[in-house]
Amino acid sequence: MSRLLRIALREYLAYVRTFGFWLSLMLLPVGLSTIVVAPLAVARSAPVPLVTVVDFTTQKLRGDVVHALATHGDGGKPAGILVEAPGAPFTDVADATARLKPYLTGPQALPGGDRLDAAFILSPAGDTVAVNFWSRNVADQRLQAVVTDAVREAVRRNRLERQGVDARLLGAIDSQQPQVSVFSPKAERGQVSLKDLLPGYAGFAMGMLLWMVVLTGAGMLLNSVMEEKSSRILEVLLTSASVPEIMGGKLIGVAAVTGTVLAFWMTIAGAILTAKSPALASDVAVILLSHGRWAYFGLYFVGGYLMFATLYMTIGAFCETAREAQVLLGPMMIIMTVPLLFMIQSIAHPEAPLLRLLTWIPLFTPFLMAARVANDPPLWEVLGTGAMMLGVTGLELWVAIPAFKTGALATGRFDIRTFAGSLVRRSAP
């Protein structure tokens, strides 16, 4: 086995044997599941509030509120259970408020021993209706919205009926929706379907994935090199292998780690998508695999990873602590948020002039082109930006190899001038 592969294997095993690796492996599936399941679980486990409605209007709104509470809940449960107002009847709003308040703020319980959670006091207010909402849980805006919407709809209906509009006609009018059809010359059959929108989303997803994987991998390499430098292992490695073998081995090892995580995530995502929506899974697969897009994604992954990993490794060779590295990584991270912002724009405006211009900045090319490539940008742009990215990466490697050695053997605190000088001069120690 060559030195390069030995170094790569050691790097791979060093990460795979850590708890952090398995944590990050499970992070996406567990995180996604949590995002989907948690709100449902919370909604299902929350008790249905007991609600009372006191109606001082002449419009008989109580029935509409009761219907809305019964039909607008989450997870198959009603939004609220209506109970009779304790102490009714009331003379006016002030009386109702004063006599219901102890049930909402104090220890006073309903006749059955239950606790009253909310009260709606409806009263006339000119042409409309005033709704006073009293609740133990001020954060529960859902209940307030359900009742408010029901009251608004009932008031509107009553008023139109008073103007002579038939209730059935009103229902028929409300149920009418325009039949909107979207067409585009880019759409497969003229009319735009979800399948036609998928390239934008798929490109954005790939760009994001690339951004995460590249920066995660580069960060891992930075830490690995810093650890080896601070413990002086790097000096021993340099007497046992060449700089390209050391850097190459590390690049391959960490790429294999991130590749393992990526493959696992994509397998899980693919399996879930196939199980839930085989047609959508098939469409996504077609988008990613047709027109040579997989090759473009591969190119941008390799280019982006090499570009950032080499840079981060070289920085790591000059630093012994994360604090020292932060001098350069802070500004780097600010720069790296730029493609992140524009990748979102690529969904709706993949051909926006500013976006196209930014793809020519080599640091942004891998991410922005990965996001744009699903929308089939002009071939000359793909080839031009790709060539520029690979050219800059090659130049960076040419400069970084001697600089890495300089950094590895340097002692003392990280000095940005020494770092920049070694890059400019390609200084060998």
Next chain:
Amino acid sequence: MDAALVVEGLTRRYGAFTAVENLSLQAATGKIMGFLGPNGAGKTTTLRMILGLVTPTAGRVTVLGEADFARVRNKVGFLPEERGLYRRMTPVTAIGFLAGLKGVPVAEARRRARVLLEAQGLGEAADRQIRHLSKGMAQKVQLLSTLVHEPDLVILDEPFSGLDPVNQQSLETLIRSLADRGATVIFSTHVMQHAERLCDQVVLMSKGRKVFDGTVAAACAATPRTLTLEGAFEPGDVDGLPGLGERTATRLDSGAVRVVAGLRTGAPAQETIRQAFGRGMDISRFEVREPSLHDAFIVLTGGGAPPE
């Protein structure tokens, strides 16, 4: 001489600072060479140039007959001054990995690692993570990783630093055994006793220049013996005694005077002492002291006269 290492006119400058200047030396195959000098003498820079880590400004290095170090790196073992290993690896995997980089097959590397660890009394720690080992144990593991591929040239930068006396003794034995099997050993040190006991050849460096290259005996011979006279006399009484060079006089608490004088090369100490008694000097103690490597180190590196 069959030389494992030939250094010719080696110079390294960093801007206006010259770390090593026009250094030439040879290390004979199968011998132990001590590379001595005070801090900042240029020892580590020289070792790094020999190992191909630092590019010389001028001069050339030939290691095991090759001018290109990359061609012989598998035959060279190197222990850096500041030591460290992968903390989460076990001694067996760490030694195996580094041996692998030197071209030893994985299975053979691990077998050798276990044999070496057993021989050094670290058999029980072979499969424990290095972070759980004591500093001394970890240093031994690193030394073994330097030797596991049975190198023809072993370069050790300050190998004795941080070791307790027992482990220092054990390392001396190990270095001798390396030379016995035909390997050339070059080590840098500040501790002259190790060099004195081990080295067939010593090279002394000072301010980037070589100030001595030869055997320990030759280094000592280049340094004057000292004569100490103690008694009830005045410092000026020794003026004119034959063979005396530079001298220092100290008045002791007892009121007696102690004179420590260098003896000129070839001067017979007996004649000096006989004449001192002949002058009727009240001498209560005299001592002729042969120079040690430590004395030679101080004199040759410009540190002044050897201590008493």
